Amino acid sequence: MDRRNLLPIGQFSQAGGLSVTALRHYDASGVLVPTFVDPVSGYRYYRRDQVRTARSIRALRQLDIPVEEVRRLLGGGQEELVAALRAHLSAAERRLEVQRSTVHSLLSRLTEGTEMTHRVTIRQGAAERILVRGATIDNSGLDAFLRAAYQEMYEVAGRGPLALTGPAFVRFHGVCDDENETLVEACLSFWEDGAQPTDLPEGMTVRELPETTLACTEVEGAAAAFPQILGAYDAVADWITRHDFAFAGPVRLVYRRWTGTPDAPDNRMEIAWPIAEPCA
Known part of the structure; x- marks a missing residue:
């Protein structure tokens, strides 16, 4: 195979923002499979257009989306991914609102007592x-x-x-x-x-x-x-x-x-x- 247009795993790691260890894990789980694996050395090579996929994986994992869900989303269409991201954002905003309300409620109970706000x-x-x-x-x-x-x-x-x-x-x-x-x-x-x-x-x-x-x-x-x-x-x-x-x-x-x-x-x-x- 002509490797001139392929990136070795070290360079691909730097370009995609994923560690070599993470890339090996995503290969094993089927999330991001290298284009070519040297049969002698076992060294992995990736296409340049896979850098964008790697960055998407990094972003999705930073959102605490499970690996299996990442694999499913990347395998679907763009509309499904956009819908999933919007749903994730709504859920995150909801969790933040719950946490904010919980903190305010706890502060009120500690400083004023519940009977001050609820008769x-x-x-x-x-x-x-x-x-x-x-x-x-x-x-x-x-x-x-x-x-x-x-x-x-x-x-x-x-x-x-x-x-x-x-x-x-x-x-x-x-x-x-x-x-x-x-x-x-x-x-x-x-x-x-x-x-x-x-x-x-x-x-x-x-x-x-x-x-x-x-x-x-x-x-x-x-x-x-x-x-x-x-x-x-x-x-x-x-x-x-x-x-x-x-x-x-x-x-x-x-x-x-x-x-x-x-x-x-x-x-x-x-x-x-x-x-x-x-x-x-």
Whole structure:
């Protein structure tokens, strides 16, 4: 083979910004295969136009994109790569916003205390009959699930028609964030003595919730959007712990006033946590 238009691995390493060790690894994993390997010395040679690919690999790995994902993206078209980069940027901005909100919330708790920013009260929650649609998801799938679930549930309610007795709410059976999945239930309460739902879609059920005591706080506008709203959950949990109550069920997110846009100034949400007196 004519090697005059090929770069030996040392020169290619300098031009592409990847170490010789990294180039050997990317060769073994099929991400960047040399054009020619000397059968005697085992020395690797690369085409000059592969320098651009090497620089793309370096940039993608600096973004912490896994090697297998890099290989897949480079094997696809430019449109797929552009879409993946935009999605990665959105995810990075979201993580940064979560970190920023977490730091501000922690600073507020350390310097002011949660009760300075979130007033917690107790209210009595009546027994309810509810429509429920559940799914095990993390935060990335939460918005899409809730929108689809409530659209389907309101269609069922309209066929009754059911007499709804309160605002829609969500029950979280555990931590739901970008790193943890949990069972999330979209709920609609309706009058038990009125029309009853029929022909429920698969996965939708009717359930009875008993009367319960709830520790609550409300947030509005941007404070009601993720991740800022996490501070409200923390405030209620801290209040329950400090006042020696027991956690008595999944926390609820109640849509007191909802515009349909997550950070709209007119939104008003309530965090309501079932509580009970601690066991003796």
